Amino acid sequence: MFLNIKIIDLSTVLAGPSVGSFFAELGAEVIKIEHPEHPDVTRLWKMPNEDKDSSVSAYFSSINYKKVYRQLNLRMENHREQLFEELKSADIILMNFKLGDQEKLQITDEKLHEINPQIIIGKINGFGAKSDRVAYDLILQAETGIMSMNGTPKSGPVKMPIAFIDVLAAHHLKEGLLIELFAKKGNEHYQGKSLSVSLYDAAVSSLVNQASNYLMNNHVPQRIGSLHPNIAPYGELFETTDHKTITFAIGSNRHFKQLCSFLDIENLAKDERFKNVQQRVKNRTLLFELLNEKIKQFSADEILTYMHQNFVPCGEVKDLEAVFETKAAKDLVRTEVIDGKETKRVSGIAFQIKDL
Incomplete structure (x- = not known):
């Protein structure tokens, strides 16, 4: 795939950089600009067994792929001018600055559009464009109901083990940018736009069925582990x-x-306590006990083979070692050398395109 566009990536951490990597993997030219003395902080977010002297970490590698790296201190006029020169031929600029930082760096939306009237500005913020709150994925998971629902009655609130809200916000920004690229294509009179996505909005919009369960039925979800509030088993x-x-x-x-x-x-399927979805949810504890007695008499392969052949949704709970032993997962791994170090990540592209 080849996407003939140019992107300047001023963003850091996960959400913004993953948007840049998405377009880079599609063939776009992506220039990631970092401060010479204070580069993307995720370069330092290392596991205990990683090389402390390396300029890259596994975390940084996960969302920085096929980019060209430049060091510019945007507080310096001559460095800012270099950014503006790159901007003249760019299609998109990405950023996730704190409130007021664009003004301090003298790179306001108005200034960027003055230099390139067709530039599309993509922004990630935490709690909205007018909020100066520091926003990390954990805090958003806490304040948007995600943690309150996640976990078990014994565990208490639990965050998801990935930066779930960052990933969601990045997807929303990609969608907005793709819409604008479509609007721009072939339109010589196109006027650049500034798109922003807040982590908060992305998180709340992801509540989907749980939100409607509350909005329509006043049901406040409780921690039930991996169980589904509307379906059993x-x-x-x-x-x-x-x-x-x-x-x-x-x-x-x-x-x-x-x-x-x-x-x-077979008699269980005819039992009044389990004959439909609502009844199975109501009596799920007893249902689990009855099923468990039978399931523990079979091997995983016996069960999985039958269920797959008969189109019944069933899966083995795998750790990442088991996941990346599969061909399907291996096919999604992308390798690149950054600063002399071999890096690996999974593809940011899950769709496939086939010629007709």
């Missing part, structure tokens, strides 16, 4: 005879009947 964890952990997403009565047929307990 869904997310319950079962151990097989070979000590592997599997889970089911039984979303229909057909799925449930098929599961019961495999376990030789």
